[in-house]
Amino acid sequence: MAIAIWVPDALVSIMSGGISVLHVDDDPALLDLTATFLEREHEKITVTTATSAPDAMARVTNGTVDCIVSDYEMPELDGLEFLETVRGEGHDLPFILFTGKGSEEIASEAISAGVTDYLQKQPGTEQYTMLANRIENAVDRQRARTAQTESEQRYRRLVDRLPIGIAVHRERRLRYVNDAAAAIVDASPEDLEGRAILSFVAPDDRDRIADRLERAECGETPQRWIEFDLEVEAGTESESNSATTTPADKRPVEAIGTPIRFDGESAVQVILRDLTDQRQAERTRRRFETIVESLADGALVVDDGRIVDVTRGLAATVGTDRSVLTGQPWTAIVDESTDDDTLGALEAAVSPTASDTPRSSIDRTLRLRTSESPLEARLELRPFEDTQLASDAFGVVHVSDRRTDERNQ
Template identity: 45%
Template structure:
């Protein structure tokens, strides 16, 4: 959809005002022209009109000249397109006009082609201003969203240098955002993790569609290392951003919780493996879920093989009905101790006294059967 361009033309020549209005509105279908015969009239029009997209002004006029008008306008409208369109041309005037902030400088001619050029310069200048304003509006909107985010958001350039870091860095790392701006982004990462960060950065720059995620350590202001998780998006071609957007979350608590859980799991597994008896956790259908190394030692099966072995392969054929009955009793809530012969990979049978208890989740629903298998003499 086209948008009207409102032009204020200022000239003390009444005939030229009328001609310019006619020609500009003919050359530019979106252009409408308002005319003022003096600088004072132009200032009144600016004050009362409310919106002008471009000023086209003569240089020599009775009360004030075009440069005086330009300087006055620039006090309140620093980016309003201003074209000095004058018959009195010189390099000195052109230099003064451009130094004072004029957008364009054109000399009046005798033919009608000059109006085509003038209309084109007006349209380009207004389009540029509107694009810059839209860009600034978008940037401000993004900034408002970013600055209220609890995550740390940064924008880095194509060389990996921080252009912007959100205020969340104060809460996350106890640094002021300005500490990072202008610095190489991956220079803050732990030396052991730096190559992973660089790899993620290179993937983003080489493939604009990639959104790599990377985990690494970042130094806190107190000297400690925090575990961070970042995901990047290439927005170099977005005029509102022109950079790589990095969203970062502090995952230190999660990483430390996972590490504690892993340590506890290792301790638990070590304790189970230290048992002299077979320990097992089976699914409710009787298939293997977890066990200690003693079961692998007794049966001769590897961990991978045990995962695919059912009751009919684990026990002597004559004992399978008994074991299936035990499973049903346990699922009904009973704790059962029974005797059955484990069938080894070699085909040898080894009698065991086995306990079986129901394993439930927090809601009381059955999730498995657990117990211990104690070796016994074959003659027992």
């Protein structure tokens, strides 16, 4: 059984890459003549007609029109009033004013109103060739703009919610910033777009970053990340190397830029990574090492129930290397002969769940597991109170007053 499906000519034109033209004029004979010549002149053009602006609006609303060609003098609404109605309804279609009423005043008024093109009716058929060319050019430009807009929207949808910072700049000014990049400087994307990119770079780093920007703008693709400091409170239009008058909070970042096309023009996309946590972790690690190495007696650092660091003295006492102990559960140094109450108290203090409760010092006697016989020792758990050094999830188990079983007899 055969099934016949009717598809409007205008929709067929759109689906095939054609151009659907809506011609509006109160002269039916002229409408027929123009449609005949336009479709003969350009095989991709399909013309539908309307004799008044209100009738035409229904066809505009259904979304199957690529271009509007309108007369100027018409009943109910003239051509420019019709244009205003079309734009007011949110339709950004090419609009060509094709009129027999020609004057500099009308042309100026049409341009001011935002018509895409203006063409005065002339005797002869050459005018239809010109009109067909104007229609094709206007639709091609509109489709290119639409494609660019859709491409940018896809880019924004993809990038907006990425957890890494993305910024796009052109001529040293920010054109787009996603939420993750804006959060690095405690701002919103709207606050940053349009600002000078170097105004957020710490003065000591600006010459270096300016050189990198210049190379990226010339199309060079950087092969490595570059580290520098952003100034959170700077945000001024000044790009000089002089310090800002307002103290700024510096945020260490690393970045890499890539030339791209954005809004149809050359630009540079920058990927930003906030290094604040990484730098803090490095400082914490160095301070841990300094503290642990300075302890006269054996000591170890425990985080989430595992050994983070251990002094050489304690490692030597239990008869193993520091590298072997690091990463193991803290109980790796405790002999099984240690009483259960002591083990339970220490486990509660250094376990991962202990960070949910306030820390307190613990002073207990236990037995260390060594390569020879167990060694009795006194352990003092001292949680860190310095928040710059570590959170309260860290603690130092300090071994002092070591006594062997023989000394207790």
